Amino acid sequence: MKNIRKRRKKREDQARRPVLNRDAEMTLISPHDDAELDFFKKRALSSAVVLIFFFAVLVSRLWYLQIQQGDKYRQLADSNRVRYVEVVPPRGNIFDRNGRAIVTNRPSFNVVMSRENSGLNDELLKKMASILGEDVSVLLARIRKMAGTPGHIPIRLAEDIDWDKVAFIENNRLELPGIRIEVVPRRIYHYGNLASHVIGYLGEINERELKASAAGVYRGGDLVGKMGLERLLEKDLRGEKGREYMEVNSLGFEQKYLKGIEPLPGDDLKLTINMDLQRVAEDIMAAQDKAGAVVAVEVNSGRLLVAASAPALKLDEFVGGISYKAWQALLDNPRHPLINKVVQGQYPPGSTYKLVTALAGLAAGVITPDTVFYCPGYYRLGNRTFHCWKHAGHGAVNLIQALAQSCDVYFYHVGQLLGVDRLALYAEKLGFGRKTGVEMQGEKSGLVPTAAWKMRRYNRPWQEGETLTVAIGQGFDLVTPLQLCMMTATIANGGTLYKPGLVESIRDPSGRLVAQFEPHISGRLTGQSANLKLIREGMIEAVNSRHGTGRAARLKGITVAGKTGTAQVVRLRQFRHMREVDVPYKYRDHAWFTCFAPAENPEIAVTVLVEHGMHGGSAAAPVARAVLQAYFKDRLKKTGNPALVMSSGRGGRSRAD
Amino acid sequence: MLRFDRRLIYDFDWVMVLFLLLVSGMALVNLFSSTWSGGPDPSPIFFKQLYIFLFGYVLILVLVTFDYKELAPLGYILYGIVILLLIYTGLFVHTIAGTQRWINLGFFHLQPSEPAKLAVVIVLASYYSNHDTEDGYRLRDIIRPAILTAVPFVLIMMQPDLGTALMLGILFVSMTLFVKLRWSTISILGTVAMGGAFIGWKFLLKDYQRRRIETFLNPEGDPMNHGYQIMQSKIAVGSGQVFGKGFLEGTQGHLHFLPERHTDFAFSVWAEEWGFVGSVFFLGCYFFLLLWGINIAMTARDKFGVLLAFGLVMLIFWQAVINLFMIMGFLPVVGIPLPLFSYGGSSLLTTLISIGILMNIRMRRYQIKT
Missing domain, CATH: 3.40.710.10 (DD-peptidase/beta-lactamase superfamily)
Structure with missing residues (x-):
């Protein structure tokens, strides 16, 4: 082996040297030039050390990011791309002692806007305002209200919109990035205002209630019982939220459906009231x-x-939030309806x-x-x-x-x-x-x-x-x-x-009995x-x-x-x-x-x-x-x-x- | 007269060719992924870059045919043309995204700041090789190379393209430190450089440039904009883990979380899809190519060759280091591509020409008659 290599090298050397000798047009290299060339070659060698040093730095940084912190960044990448939408469960129904429905739910359609990546898009807001027939300032007020909440929670721009608006928004999805229709159950009162003080009403959760609740149960914009049994038995009535996981791109568009967890409806109440x-x-x-x-x-x-x-x-006045005027009228009424x-x-x-x-x-x-x-x-x-x-x-x-x-x-x-x-x-x-x-x-x-x-x-x-x-x-x-x-x-x-x-x-x-009078x-x-x-x-x-x-x-x-x-x-x-x-x-x-x-x-x-x-x-x-x-x-x-x-x-x- | 010499084949730098093809291959694979939009066909951008690669290879074959010493005068011509082009861009080119960088040649958008780097390397190599010194350069000896660098530097700053301008500065510093400097010169220059950095920060930088640096120093201060890009890049790289998410499977890239994912942040896509293993393989090939370039400098037959080879390696090396440091979160967003790897015709051609010149120097460590 050694011999073969030696012989090959010799042959190569022979092949090259004559070329140089024959052409003999080499520039004459003075001893001074030679020394200077040596100097540069040493410098080049040390620059190679610098290169290798930087290579080592880059590899160790890759090691740190990909191996040591890899799990963390994989999670961050997933939380980037995986977005979940909360599915609001239907609230528990309320029946009277004879099993007649007093309060149940109907589906309603809300318009929500995801905040991340889209930022505050003036164009989009103007478009939404004209679709919803509201003033931009109304939408801005809703956005401002959500300012303190985590960014992945979408903002509700409008509630319980008409079916033709739903259809229009769904048809124009591509021009409305980050805008989504959310189907949310809404209360319907079969006996009108009967037993209104017993049943109570729902309203948007306020910051105090949000702070007092366990983490993850509620988020801004959720409806909670504000009075009567709706409030006292909130825990039983609210059910458990479901989630739908989607892969989204950086603009918030859904790319594919990953998985879903069904919401669990709230417990039904049967009252003693006739x-x-x-x-x-x-x-x-x-x-x-x-x-x-x-x-x-x-x-x-x-x-x-x-x-x-x-x-x-x-009660219908309270669905979707009572107006200030109506609330003031209730407060001023000498018969104290509240x-x-x-x-x-x-x-x-x-x-x-x-x-x-x-x-x-x-x-x-x-x-x-x-x-x-x-x-x-x-x-x-x-x-x-x-x-x-x-x-x-x-x-x-x-x-x-x-x-x-x-x-x-x-x-x-x-x-x-x-x-x-x-x-x-x-x-x-x-x-x-x-x-x-x-x-x-x-x-x-x-x-x-x-x-x-x-x-x-x-x-x-x-x-x-x-x-x-x-x-x-x-x-x-x-x-x-x-x-x-x-x-x-x-x-x-x-x-x-x-x-x-x-x-x-x-x-x-x-249908399992949770509590009995x-x-x-x-x-x-x-x-x-x-x-x-x-x-x-x-x-x-x-x-x-x-x-x-x-x-x-x-x-x-x-x-x-x-x-x-x-x-x-x-x-x-x-x-x-x-x-x-x-x-x-x-x-x-x-x-x-x-x-x-x-x-x-x-x-x-x-x-x-x-x-x-x-x-x-x-x-x-x-x-x-x-x-x-x-x-x-x-x-x-x-x-x-x-x-x-x-x-x-x-x-x-x-x-x- | 050009006569085909068989030695052009005997002495051809096959090592460089091998690693150039390896890196080019990975670059094209990655470009396919980073510009892929879901269908079976590559995007037009992919083909554009592929053609530039092919054109560049042909250019390399042409570049090795003549002796690199001819480049010294050619360098000054190139330098002159580049300066004119930079002035032309500054005066007549419409602003794109706040900067004036590209000249539309119809079939190609030329970014004159790219060949400017090459011209500066040739001109500096030529200057230093013609000005010998025994006990190091004095300050007055480096005034001319400093001016030669400063002219395109200022013109590029005015575009404004901070990254490329700084690149010129770094090249000047690398090459000047490479040749012998007196210690007194080094200390004076060091002081001046620090003063200049201060004044530059205060008066010369545009607001967005300053903000980028501030953001880098304090990423929490501005999470959604400039820090966001670096964060997304780190997430892409880190989430690749050991073996990566697989070709075309990178979520950060394909779901558009990564900014500039086929240009400045191309390596983030590679790191995400091929993981630590693929990234180290790529960096290994890349740095071997650079070290081979240093080897070329060490074996060059004369001072011009040594300086030219060294300068060209530095040209590629510093861009790569700055780009990779940015991608891995060591530096702010500076807009410097990863040579050979990032999409962009001017940069790619400049890099391929540099490699062609390196091969030329390698082939003429012993003289070839031309």
Whole structure:
């Protein structure tokens, strides 16, 4: 081998040298030139070292980028090219207790714009503004609103656009880079505004809610429940978002579909509400343009059958965001439609509180069923005179008569014998002064005054006269319609105070039961069944006796037991001599009626409050009667004679109590 | 008279040819990918570059036929033409994307700043080889080469094309340091250069040029524009990992995340599709070609040959290093192509001519009668 190579080299050398010698035209190289050439050759050699150094630098940089950091850059490349679109799940449906749909979803079309790469394209914005028929400034405002959110989240330019606009945008996709149509389920309300305060509405998530939520659940522009069950049961109703993964190019155009994860619809709710009864209650309130609340509850379970607050909210106004003007109108409305009066309205209970006073008096032993007080039309305490609503006086009355005719003087006596603190004890046992815990937002706890409370609140000792006004429900005491209804149910069922419930069941999309209503007892009156029976008798008399104050609630075939109430809003001398209808609306008395039926075997308790309705017997009792009539309609038919049923409605004379 | 000499075949630089063909092949494969738009046919850009390659090969064959020493006077002629072309571009050529770089020759858009680099190398090599020194050049000895560099430098700066102008400066510095300089000269020049850099930064650079450098120094300050290009390039290179995503499979390139992906950022596409293995193979071939050029300088028969060969290698080498450093995130975006690899006719022809001259020098380490 070695030899062969040597020989070849020799031959090559021989081949070359003669060439040089023969031509012999080499430039003469001087020794000086030779030395200089050597110098340059050394320099060239060191420059080769520089080259190799740079080669090594480049290779190690490649090693760093491709091997050491390769995974990171592969991920970055993927997040460059893979874009996912969130697919909003349909929200859970809401049904009433009979399985009738109250709220479901329909598909709607939104226009969204991806932000990355496209930047802020004036041309595009102008085009979109003209397609959508909006001003560029409107679109800019929406873009500005999203400024703080991550860049891969697209901006929603318009919501719920018409089908012809959808078609136009889809047809012109190539000229609208980064613009996409998104199909989003939207709420549809099958019962219009019925039970609006119970259901609530949706709105765009705000920054506070966004911060409070777990990462990744929401993003800007998502709809969340803002009120009612939509808000309280947001977690159950919202479902889980799906995702569609696409490969996109740098302009945001989809190149191919990679994979998708289906969205998971939200859980369905079944309410305890009976929409037929709800409709009756709300229709009658709306027809007479009344503000107030109607509550009906199953006395033996606490299931709410009706929870109406009037005036109702117009739910459709909230879909897609309520306008500032409409919102301001709601705030300025003297009937306060935004307030759910069932739990947020606190009113003096008026004479309905006499039920509490009666129970406290019997339980404390200060009166017996046979105790009789004489009512001359007034009651003197020291140098003050407390009047009965009936200035002529009721004469000698026992408890049942006193309840039936709502005699104030009788309860002044009971109140004075009891003292405010013993009265408060029983009020609390009946659920007053604390929240019921129902699935409604912003519930108020009402107020049960005591001597200690007054000291705390006003730094003044309790006056005995104040006990008298509290005893007839006109003092410091405040109740919500729901509390009063639950009290009525407690009296009706013999002493069990249930926690009211709105949700019968929650089922996931596959139909599996997630949660089921179970009666929850939040208090029990022990050893009071005889006393409660006496009170029930008083309530039966109040509706059914000749002098009863609640005759307007009478039904033929079903015995109704109830109690009227009138809550003074102000006690002003200037209105003393006016006719009631001349008193300005906001100074008129509130009208209460609370009742249960059938009296012999109670099933349902109904409480009605009509704000500034003036008289419980005339303004509130007919509403309660309408609800009862609807509730018992099958049984009423069986007893025949609807004509009689109707005529009994007129039997309730307008009278004070 | 030109008489065909068999020694043109005996002494032909086959090593250089082999590596030139290897690198050209990879360049064309990569150009096919970076200009591919999905169909079975290559894009017209691919064919354009292919024809320039073929034309350049023919040019090489012509270039090796005469003795490179003829180039010294030819260099001055080329230099003169280039200066005129640069002035012409500055005065009459319409602005494209804010700069005036190209002269439309109908069939070809000539970028005179490319042959300008070649002319400067020849002229400098010629000057230094004619001016001997024993104990190093003094300052006054390098005034003439400095002026020879400064004229096209200023003209190219005015286009404005910062990258190419700096290239001329780097060539001047490399070649002047290569010949012997006195230490005093080096220190004076160093001071002047630093002062010049400061003044240049303050007064001469255009806003966008300054922004590029600022962005490079602080990429977070401007994530969407200039830093974006470098970031996308690093993502492309890094995501290639060991074996790459495969030919035509690079997502950064084909989904248009890479800017200038067939010109300045061509190597990003290669690195993404062929990975570390392919990139090192390419760099190996490329640097072997350059080292072979250094070898040519070392074996050249005279001072002009040494300086010319060295200058030509530096011409290719510095462009390659600057381009690759930019691609790998060591330098800001300067708009210097990777010679042989990036798309662009003027650059490719200049590079092929340089390689032709290198081969010429190689073939005449022993004299060939011409």
